[in-house]
Amino acid sequence: MSRPEDTLPPDLFYNDSESRKYTTSSRIQNVQVEMTNRALELLSLPSPSLVLDIGCGSGLSGEILSSVPPSDGGPHIWVGMDISASMLDIALQRDVEGDLLLADIGQGVPFRAGTFDAAISISAVQWLCNAESSDTSPQARLTRFFNGLYASLRRGGKAVCQFYPKNEAQRDMVSAAAIKAGFGAGLLEDGAATKNAKVYLVLSVGGGAIEGVVE
């Protein structure tokens, strides 16, 4: 299977029929729910928070954020960013509670400093690694994104980005960009060395060791 980000930029790849395929495939949905829950566990938000969902797609992760019960520190209020209009259209049809922004995270994060308690990103950050035009590079897009994300989080805020690095070099390039932006960072790999391996980049603003993450 070819990787979608190797063929087309995400706004073209997730056209209407691909978007529908993505949200109706229950296997993909289950994997996404599982990864969202894992990311939430890593964030361990103690009380109802304002959360940014980076690459929110059709709002699957957002629905989970909205339905975290008070006993688990929820529900959270979220804002989602996605570059695919057809994915956001499905989110609209599903009547999700969060606010939706059609935006390219490689152009930055258009929120004032210290806005969010936390950020979550499921299977989106690897898209930054393919620069689709001559006037921008993966490096520049990663830098814009992580600088913007860092500024938009409050002191003590956290972010968890699950992503699919193509290889070790790409994994390192993404982590290095996050650290350069100022984040305390750790990489966590679930199911390492299996074909279902999941990589989580766990980021914190304002130092301190990240619990449960071995570097």
Added chain:
Amino acid sequence: MKILTVNFLTCAVKACKTSSLSFPLHFKDAELEQSDIEYNASFLRNILPRIDWEAFKITANELGFTTVPSEKPTISAPTTDLSTPDIVNTTSHTEVSHDKVMRDLHTLLLETEVREGKMVCGNCGHEYRIKEGIANFLLPSHLG
């Protein structure tokens, strides 16, 4: 687009990052809609210190809401458990009015949404379209 979110959005144009005119974005031709979101006192207490009150007043005014308090309400400690009859009976007037202020804030910040319209940057003039509640922040490549 919730009014809450508008209180945190800035112009995405790089050159506007350092301009105080780029926040808040200003509304043009806004159509509003009310939605239902469960009242969440602890979320409000969490977010209230981060609300830019002056910007909130500007936004509310542009959308035709004139009842926003001139000063940000102070946050009371989460003490009163209103489910206990005892406490309800002894709840003072100020607590009742504080609760009303917080519920009004909830309605305005979280349940009032801009469905259609534009947000305009006061510095560069860039217009961000809102369609069916989704704001378009994609920039043409010369601005991005």
